[in-house]
Amino acid sequence: MKRTTGYFVGALAFGGTLSVSSLVNAAPITFNTALPVAKGAFINREQFIVHRFDDDSSSTNRELEVNGLVSVLGYGVTPQLALFAAVPYFDKTLNLTINGQTANEQRQSRSTEGFGDLKMFGRYTFLQQDERSKTLRVAGFAGFKAPTGEDDQRDSVGTLPIPLQTGTGAWDSFAGVVMTYQTLDYQIDAQLSFEQNGSANNFEAGDESRADISFQYRLMPQDMSDDTDSFLYGVLEANWVNQDNNYLSGISDPNSGGTTLYLTPGIQYVTAKYILEAAVQLPVDQNLHGTALENDYLFTTGFRINF
Amino acid sequence: MSKLFTTALMFFLWSSTVFAADKHYQLQVDGLVCPFCEFNVEKKLSQIDGVLKVKANLKEGVVYMLVADGKTLPEALVRQAITDAGFTLKSIDVHDKGKK
Numbered sequence: 001m002k003r004t005t006g007y008f009v010g011a012l013a014f015g016g017t018l019s020v021s022s023l024v025n026a027a028p029i030t031f032n033t034a035l036p037v038a039k040g041a042f043i044n045r046e047q048f049i050v051h052r053f054d055d056d057s058s059s060t061n062r063e064l065e066v067n068g069l070v071s072v073l074g075y076g077v078t079p080q081l082a083l084f085a086a087v088p089y090f091d092k093t094l095n096l097t098i099n100g101q102t103a104n105e106q107r108q109s110r111s112t113e114g115f116g117d118l119k120m121f122g123r124y125t126f127l128q129q130d131e132r133s134k135t136l137r138v139a140g141f142a143g144f145k146a147p148t149g150e151d152d153q154r155d156s157v158g159t160l161p162i163p164l165q166t167g168t169g170a171w172d173s174f175a176g177v178v179m180t181y182q183t184l185d186y187q188i189d190a191q192l193s194f195e196q197n198g199s200a201n202n203f204e205a206g207d208e209s210r211a212d213i214s215f216q217y218r219l220m221p222q223d224m225s226d227d228t229d230s231f232l233y234g235v236l237e238a239n240w241v242n243q244d245n246n247y248l249s250g251i252s253d254p255n256s257g258g259t260t261l262y263l264t265p266g267i268q269y270v271t272a273k274y275i276l277e278a279a280v281q282l283p284v285d286q287n288l289h290g291t292a293l294e295n296d297y298l299f300t301t302g303f304r305i306n307f
Numbered sequence: 308m309s310k311l312f313t314t315a316l317m318f319f320l321w322s323s324t325v326f327a328a329d330k331h332y333q334l335q336v337d338g339l340v341c342p343f344c345e346f347n348v349e350k351k352l353s354q355i356d357g358v359l360k361v362k363a364n365l366k367e368g369v370v371y372m373l374v375a376d377g378k379t380l381p382e383a384l385v386r387q388a389i390t391d392a393g394f395t396l397k398s399i400d401v402h403d404k405g406k407k
Contacts, residue, residue, distance in 0.1 A: 038347035039391035079390050130338030130395035132368045182340045184365065224366040230342050272346040306346045 028189045028214030029266045029279040029300055030237050031178075037076035045072040047302035055294035062293055063095040064163060068116070070302075080125045087148070088116040090166045110157060114166040116149040121174070134183045141193075142175040151201060162203060169200030176210075184224065187216040187233075199247070206244030206257045213238050216268060235266035235279060245289060255290030262298070275304040329359065332372035332380065335397035336389055339368050347392040355380060355388060 027036065037043050046069065053064040072086040093111040121143020129136040149167020153160050162168075176193030191212045197205040220232040239262040246256040266279025281298035288294060336348060345363040348370055352361045357378030363370045374380055382399055389396040 036343065036347075036393060038351065038393050041347055041350070076393075079393055128338075128395075132335070132337055132397070133340060133365075135338035135340055135394075184340055187341070226364050226366055228342075228365055229345070270342050272342045272349075275343060306343065 027180075027275075027304075028191075028212065028216075028237055029235055029268065029277050030214070030239055030262075030264055030281060031189075031191055031212045037074045037082040039076045039079045041076050042307050043072075043074040043304065044307070045074075045302060045304040046070070047072075047300050050299040052296040052298075053293045054296050056291070057294075058291040059100045060096045060098070061100075064293060065093045065095075067091040080128075082123050084121050084123070084143075086119045090114065090116050090149075092164050092166070094161065094164050108157075110155055110160060110164060112153050112155070112160055112164050112166060114150050114153070116166045117145045117168055117172075118148040119143060119145045123178070135180070137180045139178050140175070141178060143173070145170075145172040145174070147171060147200065162201075168197075168205065170198035170204070172197045172205075185218050187214075189214040189216075202249045204247040206246050208244075209242045211240040229272060231268075231270040233268040233270060235264075235268050235277075237264035237266065237279065237281075238262065239264060239281065253290075256292050258286070258288030258292055260288070260295060261285040262295075266300075273306055277302060277304070329376055330374045330378070331402040332374055332385070333400040333402070334370040334372065334385065334389070335399075336363075336368055336370050336394050337397045338394040339363065339365060339370075341365070344392075344394065348389065348394060351388040351392040352385070355384060 049066075049068040049070060051066040051068070053062070053066075056062040068088045068090045070086060070088045072084060074082055074084040076082050091111070091113040093109060095107060095109045097105060098108050099105050121141050123139045123141040125137055125139040127136070127138035145168075147167055147169045149165070151165045151167045151169030153165055172195055174193055174195035176191055178189065178191040181188045189212075191210070193210045193212075195208040195210075197207055214235065214237040216233040216235050218231050219234045221228055240259070241262075242259045243257045246253045260283050262281040263284050264279050264281045266277065268275060268277040278301040279299075281295075281300070283295040283297070286294050339345070339348065342365065345365065348363055349361045352358055352370065352372055357375045357380065358372055359375055360373040361370060372380075385399060386396045
């Protein structure tokens with residue numbers, strides 16, 4: 001059972017990425033809190049995500065594959081206040097060895113798909129300093145995750161383990177602060193956030209703290225002209241994620257939680273109406289507890305439109 | 308393609324001033340830093356009654372507007388549109404050319 005919750009560390013890291021990592025100008029790829037939205041305008045971001053976990057230190061040799069499509073919709077209520085909603089659709093597969101080191105040893109594969117939990121949050125920009133061809137924005141955000149995804153899916157073997165469920169069954173809340181500084185040549189975004197996770201099905205995921213930073217540098221055109229209307233940015237982001245231990249029936253799971261640092265190179269093509277983007281999150285340092293399943297990589301690609 | 312469009316737009320703006328009394332507004336907009344910003348600025352300004360054309364110049368941080376003959380845009384209205392788009396209006400210059 002501990003092993004089961006151990007899987008959840010990586011899945012939560014993925015969920016955390018979805019929640020806040022998809023919303024301000026050109027904006028980061030791995031978090032969403034910086035997405036720019038004008039008053040009365042909408043922004044839509046669609047991200048296809050491929051996440052792999054396969055460095056298992058236990059004898060079950062677990063491999064978790066998560067493919068997801070994350071849809072984010074933002075609306076500008078006022079120039080300062082924007083509301084966002086994000087809903088993922090997951091396709092998950094878990095492969096593991098059962099009855100290991102016995103005559104009955106076999107590889108088992110279990111999978112599921114469906115909508116995940118809905119995340120909604122509001123962002124209020126409390127500092128905006130605009131100058132010619134540069135801007136500084138600082139905003140606070142807060143929101144919640146509603147248990148809209150299924151958390152009791154079954155297959156022929158029985159009820160699927162927690163990391164395979166597309167929903168968590170729990171209400172979670174999160175808050176943080178995000179900063180954007182942008183010039184014509186480059187943009188820097190930084191975010192600090194904390195998520196408090198609720199409990200469901202006798203399981204409570206560990207609370208999560210995150211620090212994210214994104215640097216976007218204009219690669220093309222190198223020299224702007226009067227009619228420049230698109231940018232190609234090179235992107236480098238870093239994501240630090242710390243999660244507390246999970247609780248099962250009120251007992252702390254030693255094979256869960258820990259700290260992961262990702263480095264994320266990426267690319268972004270920015271026009272007036274749409275943005276195309278891709279990035280890969282690589283875990284450069286993972287200090288996970290016990291046999292918690294380690295991240296292999298997280299690839300993200302997608303687009304964003306204004307309307 | 309974009310150069311062709313810009314050239315055509317500039318010709319249109321020029322010809323309009325020659326054959327009508329439309330006004331040219333030149334707005335200095337602070338905070339305009341990427342192409343994605345342009346959309347909302349152009350959209351908000353285009354929604355103002357009497358505005359015929361809007362074109363942003365990112366490099367200069369300037370937005371050019373062509374306003375119909377007989378229409379005068381109050382500065383407060385323009386400032387609010389820029390604010391709603393998420394930016395800051397620094398200054399407005401109006402070039403009013405009569406029929407020739």
